[in-house]
Amino acid sequence: MQILIILSSADxxxxxxxxxxxxxxxxxxxxxxxxxxxxxxxxxxxxGPSFPIRDEARLFSLSEGVLAA
Known part of the structure; x- marks a missing residue:
């Protein structure tokens, strides 16, 4: 299945x-x-330490997830 997640939060x-x-x-x-x-x-x-966004984003990209802007 193809899934699109729209992220528009600054949080x-x-x-x-x-x-x-x-x-x-x-x-x-x-x-x-x-x-x-x-x-x-x-x-x-x-x-940061509480929310390691870069680590999750790196894993997402390496796992063939697609980022669009």
Missing amino acids: PEIRWNTFRFGNFLLEKGEEVTIFLNGPAADYAAGD
């Missing part, structure tokens, strides 16, 4: 969970695209 926790969810779906064999809209285009803003 680091929501960004982190979006990539975690995308990675979960990729593990289940789904085709996933995350569309970055508005403030989410700078998806790594807010990356």
Whole structure:
């Protein structure tokens, strides 16, 4: 199944969970695209120990997930 997730939040926790969810779906064999809209285009803003957004985004990209903006 092809799945599109639209991310438009500036909240680091929501960004982190979006990539975690995308990675979960990729593990289940789904085709996933995350569309970055508005403030989410700078998806790594807010990356840190509590919300390691960059790590999740890297895994997403390496697992053949698609980022679109």
